[in-house]
Amino acid sequence: MATVEWVELYEETVVRKVNTRQSDHSAIYVDNELSPIRAAKRSFKFESAWLLEEGCSKLVDDAWRQSAGLAFQDRIALCGKRLSRWGGEHFRHFGNRISELRHRLDKLQEDRAPQAIEEFLAVEGELEVLTHQEEIFWKQRSKQLWLQW
Incomplete structure (x- = not known):
């Protein structure tokens, strides 16, 4: 799908196969974004796929109950921290x-x-x-x- 010159020019490009349920063909995802020169602090991003996991809602419920009495922002921060840790562990072997x-x-x-x-x-x-x-x-x-x- 690419010439040797292109591959040499974009060495950091990653190509992934993306399976879909609607077709027996797979999509191809090409990521040619260069790695950042200096690493920025990684921000929390909620993944919609987590909503399909039983553990997600239980984790949110537990974090919310345990943070009762804290300021709203602190409750959100605690919940986000736990979701981030859970998501990383849970989907590491996805x-x-x-x-x-x-x-x-x-x-x-x-x-x-x-x-x-x-x-x-x-x-x-x-x-x-x-x-x-x-x-x-x-x-x-x-x-x-x-x-x-």
């Missing part, structure tokens, strides 16, 4: 989990035992939720990049 589930589906696809069929349906459901979250995440990211551009 892509690995999708790969594991796809691999498991490939193995189960040939097994016709009733237990295997039940497991296949359960794994397929979990994979559908994760790929939906991934899709939301990449749509949000591409929108952010577009707005920055």
Whole structure:
């Protein structure tokens, strides 16, 4: 998709495959933004995909209850700090989990035992939720990049 000259000119470019539920084809995401010369303090960004996770609402509820009596801004800051930590830990292995589930589906696809069929349906459901979250995440990211551009 690119010439040798282009690749040499844009060495830091990252190309990712983005799976979608609506098609058996994958989108291609090309990020050719250069790394910043000096790192800026990373700000908290809420990811819409988190709304599909049970742990997210529980974490927000717990943080809000535990911060009762604090000023509103302090409550928001505490909640954001916990969400940021949770999101980083929770989604660190996000892509690995999708790969594991796809691999498991490939193995189960040939097994016709009733237990295997039940497991296949359960794994397929979990994979559908994760790929939906991934899709939301990449749509949000591409929108952010577009707005920055």
